[in-house]
Amino acid sequence: MKKLISPKQVARAIGVSESTLKRWCDRGLxxxxKTAGGHRRMEVDAVVRFLRDSGHEIVEPELLGLPAAVGQTGWTLNRACERISSALVDGEETVVRQVVFDLLLAGHTVTAIFDDVLAPVMHQIGEEWACGEADVYQERRACEICMRILHELRTTTEKTRQEAPIALGATLDNDIYTIPVTMGEVVLRNVGWQATCLGPNLPVDTLIKSIRETCPRLFWVSVSYIANETSFITAVNSLFETADAAGTALAIGGQALNQSLRKQIQYSTFCESLRDLELFARTLNPAPSHPTPPPPSEATSLDSH
Amino acid sequence: MKKLISPKQVARAIGVSESTLKRWCDRGLxxxxKTAGGHRRMEVDAVVRFLRDSGHEIVEPELLGLPAAVGQTGWTLNRACERISSALVDGEETVVRQVVFDLLLAGHTVTAIFDDVLAPVMHQIGEEWACGEADVYQERRACEICMRILHELRTTTEKTRQEAPIALGATLDNDIYTIPVTMGEVVLRNVGWQATCLGPNLPVDTLIKSIRETCPRLFWVSVSYIANETSFITAVNSLFETADAAGTALAIGGQALNQSLRKQIQYSTFCESLRDLELFARTLNPAPSHPTPPPPSEATSLDSH
DNA sequence: TTTGAATTCATTCAAATCGACCATCCACTT
DNA sequence: AAGTGGATGGTCGATTTGAATGAATTCAAA
Known part of the structure; x- marks a missing residue:
């Protein structure tokens, strides 16, 4: 629910005076x-974006509804991995959320956080489970926590414009790993797409139908598990044909894909990481890098130096 | 005949107070x-025109398209069912979220919303899919939307106190239906428990381990699908034995449970609905009925005659 | 037609916000 | 050392906003 907050709250949360905050607003930072009466109102997510872009510190995160104790430590990605890994195994959801938000406010993109922190950590937990070092319920609980945080990150993106291109995503039959495909959704939304994750474990037939009925600009498929290679190959290829005919680009990626499989399937692009997906999406839709360019009055734009 | 909407709806849609909205009306913005009795009524078009002219933010756009759905009790839940059902099938996430939050603001508890709206609607969508009236991707997308809203509702509950009793929840092997068990989590959190959903599709062995390691006051199991009745029965009974020994109550419920199965398994309580689960939890932990007792200063509590 | 619960009215009041202005501080230049 | 430009924090009266109040109105069901 998009909540608008007042300058006073924001000023206290950031730890600056109201005067300064008003000047930042007027400069488009x-x-x-503005309300009809001329009062300034801003969204929490806009403030978070500003904090991230400007590198400014947050003083009272709870005023913005963020987890407390955010923004006090500069996390390196490696330290964050260790901390998040142990917190995930122990089921300490609040810790994970706090570190992730710390990373966000420290200027890391969600793509980087996914590629360099969450994905490797979840992979490692999966291996610990396979080796018997971690129990199943710990691994599954970690997945649950991860999904909740993904959903939370999903809501912090700016609202997509109506004319933004549409993207659909899913995993194929027998592949029940929701996390990677949802990460794709968050990444795409962050670069301005109207991305929708259809869900995991979907037969090709229905995906083909969804493409025909929606005609998205991009369809992304995450492949974490393949039950039957032959049927997988035919599935992907029939999906590609439909997509190609509908003018839909097909992006595919995932840990279960090896070199020999890659040679037997058709796709528009292969993504080794979410960075690749983001890059490909930007290529398809070269959006303005600053979704909300500060509206400079002629005077200020000339006066600046 | 154009539909006229009330100031209350418009105020919430724009995100300002009723007082302010009425002042804007009186200023001619x-x-x-006005009705014969002097009540203000405005057309949706007029509101949209105002929003465009003033550059105002639309906080909750769906509200402008909604029938007056706030505040009544009887038919509201039914109307909400229809609206949410079609929105879920069409993948209109924002509409679903809006109606759910409308119901919350109208005073319905999450338990009631789950039992009387979301659960039957999702069940109906499942049947439509089985009958071939809806496609798989529509059903799966509806589940995704539902999960996101559940996670959102989960965050709206207040943070649980440290001394609150702990509850764990899961579904058993081969049961991949996450929604009901997550609903349980939200309901329990709403009545003050530290509830954690371990996830779906978990073997009994690991659940037993989780009980031994965590010693929760309550363990809830949602049963939406049973692959093998014999192994299901032994699983539940061994789970109950462990729980009983650890002082953990075992609550069980779900659509897949019939009379004959109930007779063969042991449990502390059987839940026909989330209401039952909530009630049982309250029995276990007779917490203050108001999780946030309004902090009454002595003066005000006496003055409010 | 009557009734009762919910909604809306007009009004008042405290708190928040606006824009404009001013003093201070700091880095940098003269 | 003195001057300059930029940023910050604070004050002021006028305006806007949100919440509360009791009376009037609406709407659906009896």
């Missing part, structure tokens, strides 16, 4: 709207 | 008419 924080995206903001 | 929004064209409106």
């Amino acid at each position: 924080i995206s903001m709207t | 929004i064209s409106m008419t």
Whole structure:
């Protein structure tokens, strides 16, 4: 639910005076709207974006509804991995959330956080489970926590514009790993797409139908598990044909894909990582890098130096 | 005949108070008419025109398209069912979220919303899919939307106190239906428990381990699908024995449970609905009925005659 | 037609916000 | 050392906002 907050709250949360905050708003550093009576109102997510872009510290995160104790430590990605890994195994959801938000506020993109922190950590937990070092319920609980945080990150993106291109995503039959495909959704939304994750474990037939009925600009498929290679190959290829005919680009990626499989399937692009997916999406839709360009009045734009 | 909407709806859609909205009306910023009794009524078009002219943010756009769904009790839940059902099939996530939050604001508990709206609607969608009226991807997308909203509802509960009793929940082997068990988590959290959903599709062995390591006050199991009745029965009974020994109550429920199965398994309580689960949890931990007792200063509590 | 619960009215009041202005501080230049 | 430009924090009166109040109105069901 998009909640608008007042300058006073924001000023206290960031730890600056109201005067300064008003000047930042007027310079376009924080995206903001005004009421009919001329009062400034801003979204929490806009403030978070400003904090991330400007590298400014947050003083009272709870005023913005963020987990407390955010933004006090500069996490390196490696340290974050260790901390998040142990917290995930122990089921300490609040710790995970806090570290992730710390990373966000420290200027890391969600793509980087996924590629360099969450994905390797979840992979490692999966291996610990396979080796018997971690129990099943710990691994599954870690997945649950991860999904909740993904959903939370999903809501912090700017609202997509109506004319934004549409993207659909899914995993194929027997592949029940929801996390990677959902990460794709969050990444695509973060670069301005109207991305929707259809869900895991979906037969090709229905995916083909969804493409025909929606005509998205991009369809991404995450492949974490393959039950039957032959049927997988025919599935992907029939999906590609439909997509190609509908003008839909097909992006595919996932740990279960090896070199020999890659040679037997058709796709528009192969993604080794979410970075690749993001890059490909940007290529398809070269959006403005700053979704909300600060509206400079002629005077200020000339006066600046 | 154009539909007229009330100031209350418009105020919430724009995100301002009723007082302010009425002042804007009286200033002529929004064209409106008055009823014979002097009540303001405005057309959706007029509101949209005002939003465009003033550059105002639309906080909850769906509300403008909604029938007056707030505040009543009887038919609201039915109307909500229809609206949510079609929105879920069509993948209109924002509409679903809006209606759910409308119901919350109208005073319905999450338990009631789950039992009387979301659960039957999802069940109906499942049947539509089985009958071939809806496609698989629509059903799966509806589940995804549902999960996101559940996670959102989960965060709206207050943070649980440290001394609150602990509850764990899961579904058993081969049962991949996450929604019901997550609903349990939200309900329990709403009545003050530290509830954690371990996830779906978990073997009994690991659940037993989780009970031994965590010693929760309550363990809830949702049963939406049973692959093998014999192994299911032995699984539940061994789970109950462990729980009983650890002082953990075992609550069980779900659509896949019939009378004959009930007779063969042991449990502390059987839940026909989330209401039952909530009630049982309250029995176990007779917490203050108001999780946030309004902090009454002595003066005000006496003055409020 | 009557009734009762919910909604809306007009009004008042405290708190928040606006824009404008001013003093201070700091880095940098003269 | 003195001057300059930029950023910050604070104050002021006027305006806007949100919440509360008791009376009036609406709407659906009896």
